[in-house]
Amino acid sequence: MPRNSRSSTCRKAINSSADLFHSATGKAADKELDRIDQLFYSYASNSSEIMYPEGIESLCSDLEVDHTDVRILMLAWKMQAEKQGFFTMDEWRKGLKALRADTISKLQKALPELENEVRRPSVFPDFYSYAFRYCLSEEKQKSIDIESICVMLDLVLGSQFRPQVDSFVQYLKSQNDYKVINMDQWMGFYHFWNEITFPSLSNYDPNSAWPLILDNYVEWLNSE
Incomplete structure (x- = not known):
């Protein structure tokens, strides 16, 4: 052939x-x-x-x-x-x-x-961000009430940051300055617990660009 x-x-x-x-x-x-x-x-x-x-x-x-x-x-x-x-x-x-x-x-x-x-570090922030958006029930809603945020923190971060979540939820329930939480604050919570040593907060810098609610939390924690 x-x-x-x-x-x-x-x-x-x-x-x-x-x-x-x-x-x-x-x-x-x-x-x-x-x-x-x-x-x-x-x-x-x-x-x-x-x-x-x-x-x-x-x-x-x-x-x-x-x-x-x-x-x-x-x-x-x-x-x-x-x-x-x-x-x-x-x-x-x-x-x-x-x-x-x-x-x-x-x-x-x-x-x-x-x-x-x-749970992979490269994936979790996207899931964490999604969890907030998923809870927005109204079309133009941009914030979530404190009670729901406490539930979400426990659900989403509880297994990774149990002592931190318990402490922060206690603060959220006791304070009167904030009635709702927005996305920037929500993302700040995750970055804060991912970066700041707990319970000493030894590497916390008050001059860093943390959401004000976290600065207030640190003051509350130090006064306990």
């Missing part, structure tokens, strides 16, 4: 194999997406393509996770869910495809891996 004919035959065989591979891969992806959709509809309204709070509570029950567990917030982050207590079909697809989870058992197994991902 001439050399050119052999090369042409080889290319055709390779292209045919590649086409078969892509076809099989595409079919597998379609089946996975179908299973993800079916799982969604087992908790959501078929007509609106939205999973409502009661559906999410049922999902949590099947996952054997409390609906207030931080991993549910992490799941919402993975979906980039926009409205607290609701998952849309598109959000659900985005999150579960990324987690490679198309059944409840796979989603259960994915949660510890998701938590490990979120």
Whole structure:
């Protein structure tokens, strides 16, 4: 057989194999997406393509996770869910495809891996920022009340900074200067506990650009 004919035959065989591979891969992806959709509809309204709070509570029950567990917030982050207590079909697809989870058992197994991902120093600030935005229930809302912030601090930072969170929550509940917290203050809390030694606060510099509420907290702590 001439050399050119052999090369042409080889290319055709390779292209045919590649086409078969892509076809099989595409079919597998379609089946996975179908299973993800079916799982969604087992908790959501078929007509609106939205999973409502009661559906999410049922999902949590099947996952054997409390609906207030931080991993549910992490799941919402993975979906980039926009409205607290609701998952849309598109959000659900985005999150579960990324987690490679198309059944409840796979989603259960994915949660510890998701938590490990979120806890990475390079990822956590994005999750922490998302947690604040996720709690904004009104379209133009820019701040969150103190009581809700205390709950969020406990949920999001409690496992990493337990003594700090307990102390700061005590301060927030005792002070009267602030009724709400904005995003800059919220992000400042994380950077403060990530950088300042507790409980000595030995590396705290009052001339640094900390939110005023943190300067007030340090004064409160020193007066205790």
